[in-house]
Amino acid sequence: MALLRTALVLIGLGLTAGAAAQSPAPADRDVALGRLLDQFATVAGGWFLDQRCNHLSPELKREFEWNVAQTNLGLARHVGMEVLITIQQGARGAANAEVCGSKTEELVSGTLAMSRETAFALTGQRFSRATEIERDAERVAMLFLAQKLDDQCKLMPQEIRQEFDSRIADIVGALQNDVGRPVIDAANAIAARGLARAGSRCDAPIEQFLKGGVAEARQMSPAWRPK
Secondary structure, eight states: OHHHHHHHHHHHHTOSTTOSOOOOOOHHHHHHHHHHHHHHHHHHHHHHHHHHHOOSOHHHHHHHHHHHHHHHHHHHTTSOHHHHHHHHHHHHHHHHTSOSSHHHHHHHHHHHHHHHHHHHHHHSOOOOHHHHHHHHHHHHHHHHHHHHHHHHHOOSOHHHHHHHHHHHHHHHHHHHHHHOHHHHHHHHHHHHHHHHHHTTOOSHHHHHHHHHHHHHHHHHOTTOOOO
């Protein structure tokens, strides 16, 4: 869940638009949020389970990841990121206790279906090629922001930074071929605004965000090889 951790850190740092804390919700909204958090725990468990048991096809894996990412980002605007990270940790532990087989296949299938409804409830969107491209552009914006922050803070070891830059070049090249240069330019502009919000910060949360960015770049470029 590199993307999810990275996105949560971004929201926690206040570097994304719409990340400000919201006013307390009415009681009925609190109940609905509680249900969504329960569903998120179940969905996260199913996602971790499929990472280990590999039940879903590549296409369904992409949809599941998109659903979980959107749910994560949506909930992070209502509760502290520490809450979601704690839920993820519990879900991972529960998933690791299961033995891969027909039972886990049913669990993964059920949680995939649940993830569709949870993501839709929070975002009003369903997975499609268009929403997948939008998510990829958001991921690239995070990578650009990590580059800019490390330019400022110099926290990455040199060899890691060289790998990071090379992976981003591959990722951006592939995405640009798919969606065109304007999308890449827009992602870079988002990253520039995030850097402006960060100011001169080079603290522990920034370092954590950079580590998440490296993990994300590796996840997005599995075919990368050193040049």
